[in-house]
Amino acid sequence: MKISIFANGTERYGGSRICDAISTRLSLQLGDHGSAIESIELYMVASSKAGVLTDEVTDNWGKLPRKHFNRKKKRVKGHFLYQAFAEVDEDVEDVSLNNVNRAIPEVIQALEYLQAAVKPSDDFDYDAFMDDVSTILKPKFRSKKEIQDETDAHYARLDAETTQELRDAPIDLSCKIHTFAVDVEKEVSRQYTTDRTTFVNQFTCISDWFEVLLRNVYRGAVQQLLIKLTPDIEQPDLLAAVLTWPFQFETFQQREGVEKKRMIADTMREALTWFAHTTDQDPQPIDAAYQEIKANDFFRKGRLKNSVASPNGKLVARLEFEHELEGVELFVVFTKPRSNKGLGRASMGMCPYRPWLLGNLHKYASWKRSHFHLDVPPSADWSASVNATKVIKEAE
8 A cells, every 4th residue: 555645735746744754654554455445645735824724725726625536546535724734834854753743643534534435345444444544653753763764664665566576476487478577686796896786776777778668568467577687607597487697797897888788788688588589479579679779879768757737837847867877867847838848958967766766756846936846755865956937047
């Protein structure tokens, strides 16, 4: 179960700083209470004064509270008037423990309100869910270190989620594998490198590109392939969903820039092609993916699907990326609503790559007057801000 809590206002939109620790603890500890709901999103609408429903809030956010259950996406959403905090309280970067603990009853009340959206025919035990919520949130947050530890644990689980699923669900190789995603476990011997994180980030620059290009090619049963790189073997080995493949880390470290990318791409093509032949699948899409990557000089860039509108609705921030060995450089392009014409474009800097990052960036975006912010969670340890007015003026 994933719980997300946002704080909206007349001049801001984005994740709640006050409630972030609460949503993290819930997402980390909630049990399984049925298949009908996989995620819950709470939108706490803040006014200029805590608990006061002003005309401006109503004009921007409509009737409050309200709820919606998208059964196809297994997602429940609710919008509420922030009772305990005003909009200015969410702008404080160093949130106090007192404020975090003060928000707990309001989050519980919001989750209780959403129960009315669930029908008896839905496969979800909401009463048991609420009992679980109450038990998890009963202990107050005692320190900033406790919050940081829970946050680190939550995002470490996100990073490892795909790999763990593979380990827990080996496949039957007597059947054809019609769908596979590419995940890579990097076994780096200390004699070749001491910086495992750097190698992980560099390899995903290309390996994730293969995954995107092949995602809709091999359709059928949901299966995934884990490629395990090691310098200690001469021949590949396939056991269940784990393909162990030889990789010379010493050679890799001696290369630079595009040559490192080429070595990664060559390794991915060779490993996936071998896997396709071994499991009686068509290897042509793999070669096509390689040729596309090569045609782009091993340089991956793109536009993210979701954009973020300013509170007054006059501007839209569209995020773009360039995935390099060092990480992901993010760019913001400002446009008018329903327009593709850019009014201005600016770099937001280099962000460490995480598997969940590009698909979720819009959730960490917010506006404060003319400033557009990205506050990526602690496991990426990164934030940036751009003045939209200045960017647009400089582009004129």
